[in-house]
Amino acid sequence: MNIESDFYSFNPLYSSFLQSGVDSNDYETLCLKKGEVLYFQRFNRQGFYFIIEGLAKMELSHPTPRVIRLCKRGDMVGYGSWLVPKTENYKLMALQDTTVQFWTKDASESLQRKSTLVNQLLIEHLAQVILHKDERIASLQGETVENRVAHLLLWLAKNFGRQTAQGLLIDISLDRDCMAQLAGTIPVTLARVLTYFEQEKIILREKRKVLVLNIQELEKKTF
Structure with missing residues (x-):
C-alpha cells in the first residue's frame, strides 16, 4: 500500500x-x-x-x-x-x-x-x-524519576513494541542522553533506574534496545 x-x-x-x-x-x-x-x-x-x-x-x-x-x-x-x-x-x-x-x-x-x-x-x-x-x-513536579522512566518505557512499548517470545521488544535505538532528557533526568540516574528494573526482571537491555519482560510490573512502577 x-x-x-x-x-x-x-x-x-x-x-x-x-x-x-x-x-x-x-x-x-x-x-x-x-x-x-x-x-x-x-x-x-x-x-x-x-x-x-x-x-x-x-x-x-x-x-x-x-x-x-x-x-x-x-x-x-x-x-x-x-x-x-x-x-x-x-x-x-x-x-x-x-x-x-x-x-x-x-x-x-x-x-x-x-x-x-x-x-x-x-x-x-x-x-x-x-x-x-x-x-x-x-x-x-510530582513524580519520582522511577515513575517517569516507567512512563517513558510504557509509551515506547505501546508505540514501537514488537512482540517476541520473551516479551515486548522496543524496536528502536535511543541513546542514553536522549532517553534521560525525555524522562527529565540525567544519564547516570537513568542507568541506575534501568539497572534496578533489570534486577527486578521487568526489563532486559540488549545494546541500545529494551525488552519489556513484565508489562504489568512496569505499569505498577508508574505510581
Whole structure:
C-alpha cells in the first residue's frame, strides 16, 4: 500500500485536509535520511509538518540543546511557525529514514474556511498538545524519576513494541542522553533506574534496545 494512502486512513486530521480539496502547491513532501536535521525556519515561511512515516526527535537547539519529544507517524509538528513566526530555535532530527509533509499556513487557513471538520480536528489536536504539556509539567513536579522512566518505557512499548517470545521488544535505538532528557533526568540516574528494573526482571537491555519482560510490573512502577 502507498505510504500516503495508508496514512490517509490512519490520521483523521490529514484525511480532513485532503478531503477538503488541496492543490499540489499547498504542500511539499520531504524524505529525511537517518541523522538528517530539519530546521523549522528552512522554508522561510509559516506552516507545519505531518510525520508521514518514520521517527524523529524534536530538539530545542538554543540556548542549550535539549530533546523535547519524540515525533512518530501521525504527529503534527512545527506548528509554532504556523501560529508564531519565531521558531528558529527548534529542529527535527530523523532517528530513522523519515517522510514528512510541509503544509503552508495559507493552505491550512484556506481549508479551515472551507471545512468545519478541519477546524474541529485542528482544535482537538492543539488541545491535546496543551494537555500533553500540562501532564509533562505535572510529571516533572510530582513524580519520582522511577515513575517517569516507567512512563517513558510504557509509551515506547505501546508505540514501537514488537512482540517476541520473551516479551515486548522496543524496536528502536535511543541513546542514553536522549532517553534521560525525555524522562527529565540525567544519564547516570537513568542507568541506575534501568539497572534496578533489570534486577527486578521487568526489563532486559540488549545494546541500545529494551525488552519489556513484565508489562504489568512496569505499569505498577508508574505510581
